[in-house]
Amino acid sequence: MKSVLKNREIWLALAIVAVVILVTLRFPRFSQPGNLLTILNDTSILMMLALGQMVVILTRSIDLSMASNLALTGMIVAMVNAAFPMIPIPLLIAGCVLVGAALGGFNGMLVWKLDIPPIVVTLGTLTIFRGLVFVISGGAWVNAAQMSPDFIALQRGSFVGLPVLTWFAIVVAALFYVLMTRTPAGRSFYAIGVNPTASVYTGINVGRTKFLAFVISGAISGLCGYLWISRYVIASVEVASGYELTIIAACVIGGVSIAGGIGTVAGALLGALFLGVVNNALPVIGVSPFWQMAISGAAILLAVVLNARGERSKGRVILKKAEGVA
Amino acid sequence: MTDMITTGRRLPDRLDNPVKSAALSWESLLVLVALGIFIANSFASPYFLNAWSLSDLTFNFTEKALIALAMALVIITGEIDLSVASIIALASTLMGLALQYGADTPMLVAVGVGVGILCGAFNGFLVTGLKLPSIVVTIGTMSLFRGIAYIILGDQSFKGYPASFSWFGQGYVWWVISFELVLFLVAAVIFYVLLHHTNFGRRVFAIGNNATAAQFSGVRVDRIKFVLFCLTGLMSGIAAVLLTARLGSTRPSIAQGFELEVITMVVLGGVSILGGAGSIIGVVLAALIIGLVTFGLGLLNVPGIVMSIFTGTLLIVVIALPILWRMYKERRA
Numbered sequence: 001m002k003s004v005l006k007n008r009e010i011w012l013a014l015a016i017v018a019v020v021i022l023v024t025l026r027f028p029r030f031s032q033p034g035n036l037l038t039i040l041n042d043t044s045i046l047m048m049l050a051l052g053q054m055v056v057i058l059t060r061s062i063d064l065s066m067a068s069n070l071a072l073t074g075m076i077v078a079m080v081n082a083a084f085p086m087i088p089i090p091l092l093i094a095g096c097v098l099v100g101a102a103l104g105g106f107n108g109m110l111v112w113k114l115d116i117p118p119i120v121v122t123l124g125t126l127t128i129f130r131g132l133v134f135v136i137s138g139g140a141w142v143n144a145a146q147m148s149p150d151f152i153a154l155q156r157g158s159f160v161g162l163p164v165l166t167w168f169a170i171v172v173a174a175l176f177y178v179l180m181t182r183t184p185a186g187r188s189f190y191a192i193g194v195n196p197t198a199s200v201y202t203g204i205n206v207g208r209t210k211f212l213a214f215v216i217s218g219a220i221s222g223l224c225g226y227l228w229i230s231r232y233v234i235a236s237v238e239v240a241s242g243y244e245l246t247i248i249a250a251c252v253i254g255g256v257s258i259a260g261g262i263g264t265v266a267g268a269l270l271g272a273l274f275l276g277v278v279n280n281a282l283p284v285i286g287v288s289p290f291w292q293m294a295i296s297g298a299a300i301l302l303a304v305v306l307n308a309r310g311e312r313s314k315g316r317v318i319l320k321k322a323e324g325v326a
Numbered sequence: 327m328t329d330m331i332t333t334g335r336r337l338p339d340r341l342d343n344p345v346k347s348a349a350l351s352w353e354s355l356l357v358l359v360a361l362g363i364f365i366a367n368s369f370a371s372p373y374f375l376n377a378w379s380l381s382d383l384t385f386n387f388t389e390k391a392l393i394a395l396a397m398a399l400v401i402i403t404g405e406i407d408l409s410v411a412s413i414i415a416l417a418s419t420l421m422g423l424a425l426q427y428g429a430d431t432p433m434l435v436a437v438g439v440g441v442g443i444l445c446g447a448f449n450g451f452l453v454t455g456l457k458l459p460s461i462v463v464t465i466g467t468m469s470l471f472r473g474i475a476y477i478i479l480g481d482q483s484f485k486g487y488p489a490s491f492s493w494f495g496q497g498y499v500w501w502v503i504s505f506e507l508v509l510f511l512v513a514a515v516i517f518y519v520l521l522h523h524t525n526f527g528r529r530v531f532a533i534g535n536n537a538t539a540a541q542f543s544g545v546r547v548d549r550i551k552f553v554l555f556c557l558t559g560l561m562s563g564i565a566a567v568l569l570t571a572r573l574g575s576t577r578p579s580i581a582q583g584f585e586l587e588v589i590t591m592v593v594l595g596g597v598s599i600l601g602g603a604g605s606i607i608g609v610v611l612a613a614l615i616i617g618l619v620t621f622g623l624g625l626l627n628v629p630g631i632v633m634s635i636f637t638g639t640l641l642i643v644v645i646a647l648p649i650l651w652r653m654y655k656e657r658r659a
Contacts, residue, residue, distance in 0.1 A: 131635030294473025
């Protein structure tokens with residue numbers, strides 16, 4: 001029972017349920033299954049991105065370039081689709097994943113081979129990738145009329161009662177769950193986050209593991225590039241601008257520690273879902289959407305205050321005052 | 327964020343030649359880059375070498391560079407502040423709000439600067455008082471501060487600032503020397519003295535190199551970090567006054583993306599993102615380089631978003647080059 005109370009995923013799930021119940025008390029239609037599924041579908045892209053970001057954060061790194069990667073891959077796929085509508089969609093999706101992984105791999109190589117801090121590398125590639133969107137598109141948009149019907153229709157279709165987009169998120173989440181809990185690679189992400197030095201002595205290549213994490217976050221960004229463009233049916237320079245921080249916010253709210261080594265698939269998913277539920281609830285209860293940003297900011301701060309209580313190192317305290325400093 | 331494994335340091339046979347080490351320093355590399363871009367600019371555009379053009383150039387970076395001065399100190403202590411652009415947005419919005427209630431110019435400036443300090447103190451309290459990681463705290467306050475600006479303004483804007491207020495962003499002290507430039511130069515000198523010639527500055531470096539050791543040596547780590555966050559807030563507040571006065575209006579999206587440009591300036595200026603090392607001269611030079619690049623490309627009609635490719639590449643290349651050079655030398659040795 002005590003371990004259940006300490007489990008932050010359960011607290012987060014309860015918080016989400018509480019928000020849903022509070023809104024439902026005034027607007028009963030909010031918690032109709034149809035609406036809840038819509039929220040889940042709306043949040044699918046954020047969920048996948050949060051999972052990719054989580055893997056990077058676990059290794060004591062950060063990927064600020066995910067949203068720009070998404071925009072660049074999305075623009076590429078939209079332009080390819082507009083120029084060659086006959087290319088089958090699954091092939092396009094595979095291409096997106098590859099392009100995204102290559103962009104992530106570029107980040108990863110700089111972190112691995114040159115040992116440049118990840119925040120510097122991805123700060124640079126954040127602006128570079130976004131600038132490249134402008135360069136390849138010449139600032140023009142690719143709109144719905146230029147995209148092939150299949151390109152737009154795929155994720156809107158439904159399969160066993162759920163939209164295809166939601167299925168994407170479910171499959172990705174399942175893959176991540178297996179990766180993080182059932183494979184040596186998954187464990188090594190945690191290991192180098194908790195103690196890089198010890199990881200080296202257990203035979204983990206720290207640099208290569210970080211590289212792998214960036215490839216994963218890049219591949220997810222690429223996949224979401226297609227999904228984002230086909231969902232909002234517009235590819236422009238501004239796509240997902242500033243979204244990198246929403247992704248990190250979802251991770252932080254989900255209990256992923258920015259210091260590395262702590263975080264779960266369920267946590268990241270719930271963190272994203274929490275933001276999704278709040279953003280969907282605001283217009284329903286008649287709060288202007290301009291409140292969204294301040295509320296997600298407050299949620300991040302609250303989450304990090306609560307997380308910090310659980311994360312305090314339980315090591316031997318030799319001198320009380322030094323505890324917080326180190 | 328780097329590997330914790332460090333190899334033992336070898337003792338050199340003889341000390342470095344001071345002239346040689348000065349010539350190979352980061353600052354001289356930056357001077358060379360700045361000169362190169364300056365010369366390239368004057369060849370690329372006939373309109374570049376002109377007193378008024380060069381004066382306009384300074385407006386490109388003074389507001390961001392003012393914040394970069396304080397941000398350098400924060401980063402040297404091993405912390406970071408991502409909320410600076412949002413502080414500008416909130417301070418600017420509250421100045422606009424004060425204007426609606428009939429505030430005069432001194433009052434507007436006081437509101438802008440005061441809001442900046444308060445926001446900085448809030449960050450500082452969360453980081454030092456509650457012991458939270460600054461990167462997450464300031465990602466949170468980044469949303470919170472700008473979010474409040476959006477709540478107040480929505481899709482509206484504040485306009486109609488008095489002419490005496492506009493002078494802060496548009497006025498000239500003498501000939502082509504703008505008030506913004508003078509303010510930046512004065513601030514740069516103050517920060518140079520503060521970081522490199524006072525006890526406070528030594529403590530900032532001590533914290534960045536080893537916060538625990540600094541604590542045991544009697545440095546009040548938390549208090550200094552708190553002061554630095556307030557200082558960054560103050561500089562953001564001042565930047566808000568300048569930017570609002572220059573633009574003459576406030577929208578909640580004001581200064582969007584400034585935080586990344588400010589951090590780029592600081593890192594390009596040779597401040598280690600891991601803390602413990604850096605110089606104000608480097609930051610000033612980096613600000614000048616970014617100003618030169620964006621202005622030069624602007625004269626060539628290169629769109630802003632393409633310029634950002636150059637700044638991003640510059641950031642990575644300038645950091646990667648010395649590392650590659652060191653790896654090359656180690657391989658030969």
